[in-house]
Amino acid sequence: MRATILHAPGDIRVETWADPVIERPTDAIVRVVAGCVCGSDLWPYRGANAVPEPRTIGHEAIGVVEAVGGDVGRVRVGDFVIVPFDHCCGRCVHCLAGQTQGCVELAMTASGQAELTRVTNADATCFVLDEAPDAARHAAVLALSDVLPTGYHAAVSAGVEPGMTAVVVGDGAVGLCGVLSARRLGAERIIALSRNPERQRIATVFGATDLVPERGDDAVEAVRELTGGVGADAVLECVGTEESMVTAFRVARPGATVGFVGVPHGAAIPWPVAFRGNIGLRGGMAPVTRYLPELVPAVLAGDLDASAVFDLELPLEQAPEAYAAMDERRAVKVLLRP
Amino acid sequence: MRATILHAPGDIRVETWADPVIERPTDAIVRVVAGCVCGSDLWPYRGANAVPEPRTIGHEAIGVVEAVGGDVGRVRVGDFVIVPFDHCCGRCVHCLAGQTQGCVELAMTASGQAELTRVTNADATCFVLDEAPDAARHAAVLALSDVLPTGYHAAVSAGVEPGMTAVVVGDGAVGLCGVLSARRLGAERIIALSRNPERQRIATVFGATDLVPERGDDAVEAVRELTGGVGADAVLECVGTEESMVTAFRVARPGATVGFVGVPHGAAIPWPVAFRGNIGLRGGMAPVTRYLPELVPAVLAGDLDASAVFDLELPLEQAPEAYAAMDERRAVKVLLRP
Structure with missing residues (x-):
C-alpha cells in the first residue's frame, strides 16, 4: 500500500509499505476513505518524541472494511466504518465501566494516513454506519474518529x-x-x-x-x-x-x-x-467508543458538525505538505484522501 | 500570652508573646481550650518552608470566645466554639458556592498552639456548640477544626x-x-x-x-x-x-x-x-465550614470519633516535645493544653 512514513523528526514521506494483515482473528482491515493529521502527530514530527525506526503514522480514519478475521461477527466486509483511534475489546472490566481508553487490550490505529489500516477487536471498535456517507460529509464523519470526541x-x-x-x-x-x-x-x-x-x-x-x-x-x-x-x-x-x-x-x-x-x-x-x-x-485519552452512540446520530443529522476544522484537503501523496502546513500553522487540520 | 513560637527550622519554643487583639470589627478572640500540632506544621519545622522571622504557629483550636468586634453578632463572649483552620466570610461568591477555602477574605488561624487566637469573620467562621463539651470529648471535637474534615x-x-x-x-x-x-x-x-x-x-x-x-x-x-x-x-x-x-x-x-x-x-x-x-x-485545602454542619452532630452523637489520632497529650509548655515526637514519628498527633 501507499502509506505516510515517519523516518525521523521532520522527515516524513509517502512510500510503498507492507499491507497490514489480519494478525488476530478479532482484527479487521479497513480501506481508508479519509484520514487526517492530528496535532499529536506533530510531536514526533517536531522531534519531541524519539523515532527509533521508520514507521507508519496517523490514527484517524474512516473507510470500508476490506477483510475480517475469523472471530469477527458484527462487522462485515463492505461495511462503512468509523475507526476510533483507541481500539477496545468491549468486554473487560474497564470497557464495561465505560473506560474504553483503559481497555486491557488497548491498541491504536497505526496507519490512518495510508491506504489500509488494521483495527484490533474490530467488533467492539468499529462503528458501522448504515450506509456510506456522501463525500461531502466525509470530513464531519472523519472528525468522529478522534478530534470531535x-x-x-x-x-x-x-x-x-x-x-x-x-x-x-x-x-x-x-x-x-x-x-x-x-x-x-x-x-x-x-x-x-x-x-x-x-x-x-x-x-x-x-x-x-x-x-x-x-x-x-x-x-x-x-x-x-x-x-x-x-x-x-x-x-x-x-x-x-x-x-x-x-x-x-x-x-x-x-x-x-x-x-x-x-x-x-x-x-x-x-x-x-x-x-x-x-x-x-x-x-486524558478520550474513550471514543463511549461517546459515538451519542455523537454519531447528531453528526449524521447535521446537528453537530466539526468539519470546519479541516481547512485543507490533500491527496495522500501530499502528506508531507500536510505536516508542513500544520507545523507552520498555515492549516488547522488537514484531511488526506488516499 | 504564652505561645508556641517557631524561630527557625528545628527551633521551636514556648514564650510570652503579645496577645492577639481585635483588628477588624468582624474578629473574635478565642481562649484556646485545646490545640494541636498538624503534619503541615512539620514542614517549616523541618526546613521545607522558609521562616523569615519568629512567628506563632498552630491552626487547630477549640475554645471559649473571649472578645468580639463590634460587627460580630451571632457569636458571643463565652460561647464554646470550634475554630476551622480556614476562616471565611460566608458571603462571597465562593463561600456561597460552598468553596469556603476559596473565600475572597480567606485567613488562617495563626496561633492555635497558644493561649489565645484571633478568628477573622468570626460569625461565619466559628462553629458554636450549644454547650461546652466534657474534657473527655475535647479531642474528638478538636479534630473537627482541621484533621477530620x-x-x-x-x-x-x-x-x-x-x-x-x-x-x-x-x-x-x-x-x-x-x-x-x-x-x-x-x-x-x-x-x-x-x-x-x-x-x-x-x-x-x-x-x-x-x-x-x-x-x-x-x-x-x-x-x-x-x-x-x-x-x-x-x-x-x-x-x-x-x-x-x-x-x-x-x-x-x-x-x-x-x-x-x-x-x-x-x-x-x-x-x-x-x-x-x-x-x-x-x-486541596478542605472547606471545613462546609462540612461542619454535617460532621459536628455525628461527632457529638458519638457516631464519628477521630480522637484516636491524638495519641499524646501535653501541656502547651511542652510544645517543643510535641514537635519532636511527631517529627520522629513517636506520636501520630499531639494535643496541647494551654
Whole structure:
C-alpha cells in the first residue's frame, strides 16, 4: 500500500509499505476513505518524541472494511466504518465501566494516513454506519474518529453544564471541537483563548462568545475581567504544555475542573492554585467508543458538525505538505484522501 | 500570652508573646481550650518552608470566645466554639458556592498552639456548640477544626461511594481520618498503606479492611493483587510528596479520582498514567465550614470519633516535645493544653 512514513523528526514521506494483515482473528482491515493529521502527530514530527525506526503514522480514519478475521461477527466486509483511534475489546472490566481508553487490550490505529489500516477487536471498535456517507460529509464523519470526541471529552471532563461559563485553552482542532462541545452541553458563555484570526473565526462559528488573544498572565487577567473576578465554571485544556495547563488552572474558579485532553508534554500543575482553589483535573485519552452512540446520530443529522476544522484537503501523496502546513500553522487540520 | 513560637527550622519554643487583639470589627478572640500540632506544621519545622522571622504557629483550636468586634453578632463572649483552620466570610461568591477555602477574605488561624487566637469573620467562621463539651470529648471535637474534615474532604473529593474499594495513601492523622471518612461514606473495602504497627492499629479501628506495608512499586503491585488487577475505585492522597502522589495515581483504576489533601511538597502527576487511565485529581485545602454542619452532630452523637489520632497529650509548655515526637514519628498527633 501507499502509506505516510515517519523516518525521523521532520522527515516524513509517502512510500510503498507492507499491507497490514489480519494478525488476530478479532482484527479487521479497513480501506481508508479519509484520514487526517492530528496535532499529536506533530510531536514526533517536531522531534519531541524519539523515532527509533521508520514507521507508519496517523490514527484517524474512516473507510470500508476490506477483510475480517475469523472471530469477527458484527462487522462485515463492505461495511462503512468509523475507526476510533483507541481500539477496545468491549468486554473487560474497564470497557464495561465505560473506560474504553483503559481497555486491557488497548491498541491504536497505526496507519490512518495510508491506504489500509488494521483495527484490533474490530467488533467492539468499529462503528458501522448504515450506509456510506456522501463525500461531502466525509470530513464531519472523519472528525468522529478522534478530534470531535476528544473535544467532547474535554467538555464532559470539565463538567460543562447548561448556563456555565467555559474557557477553552488551545485553538487547535481539538480546542475548536471543545468549543463546539461546550456549546452542545449548554455553556452559556464560551471564552476561547486564540490569537489566530482564522481560528477565532471557526471558534465563533462553533459557539465562542468571547475571544481572548492574550497569553499567560494577560490571559488570566482578561478572563478574570470577563467573569467579574470569579473565574470560569469549567476549563477545557486542549494543548498539554506547562503554560497551557497553568493558564487553565489559573482561570478556573474555586471548585471548578480542568478537563484536559492535550497529550501532556511538559505539563505541570500549579499546586498552590490547585490546592487553595480546589481546582480539579480530569480527562486524558478520550474513550471514543463511549461517546459515538451519542455523537454519531447528531453528526449524521447535521446537528453537530466539526468539519470546519479541516481547512485543507490533500491527496495522500501530499502528506508531507500536510505536516508542513500544520507545523507552520498555515492549516488547522488537514484531511488526506488516499 | 504564652505561645508556641517557631524561630527557625528545628527551633521551636514556648514564650510570652503579645496577645492577639481585635483588628477588624468582624474578629473574635478565642481562649484556646485545646490545640494541636498538624503534619503541615512539620514542614517549616523541618526546613521545607522558609521562616523569615519568629512567628506563632498552630491552626487547630477549640475554645471559649473571649472578645468580639463590634460587627460580630451571632457569636458571643463565652460561647464554646470550634475554630476551622480556614476562616471565611460566608458571603462571597465562593463561600456561597460552598468553596469556603476559596473565600475572597480567606485567613488562617495563626496561633492555635497558644493561649489565645484571633478568628477573622468570626460569625461565619466559628462553629458554636450549644454547650461546652466534657474534657473527655475535647479531642474528638478538636479534630473537627482541621484533621477530620480534611480526611473527609479527601474521601469526598475521591468520590467514595457505598460499596467501593478505597485506597488511603498516608498513615498520618489525616490519612487515618481519611480511612474513617471512607468508611462513613460507605466504602466496602478500605486499603490503608501503612507500615507502622500503631498506625495500622488505628487504621483498623477506623475501618481499614486491608493493610499494605509496602511502598512504591511493591505497594502498587499489592493493591493490584488485592483488587484482582483492577485498581481502586477511589484513592485518598494524604501526604503531598511526589512518591505518594505517583503511588496514588498508579493504584487507581481507570476513571477513578485521586482525592488529595496533603499540602503539595514536590508533588508531581505521572502524566502517562493519568492520561491513559483518565485518573482525575480533586481536592486541596478542605472547606471545613462546609462540612461542619454535617460532621459536628455525628461527632457529638458519638457516631464519628477521630480522637484516636491524638495519641499524646501535653501541656502547651511542652510544645517543643510535641514537635519532636511527631517529627520522629513517636506520636501520630499531639494535643496541647494551654
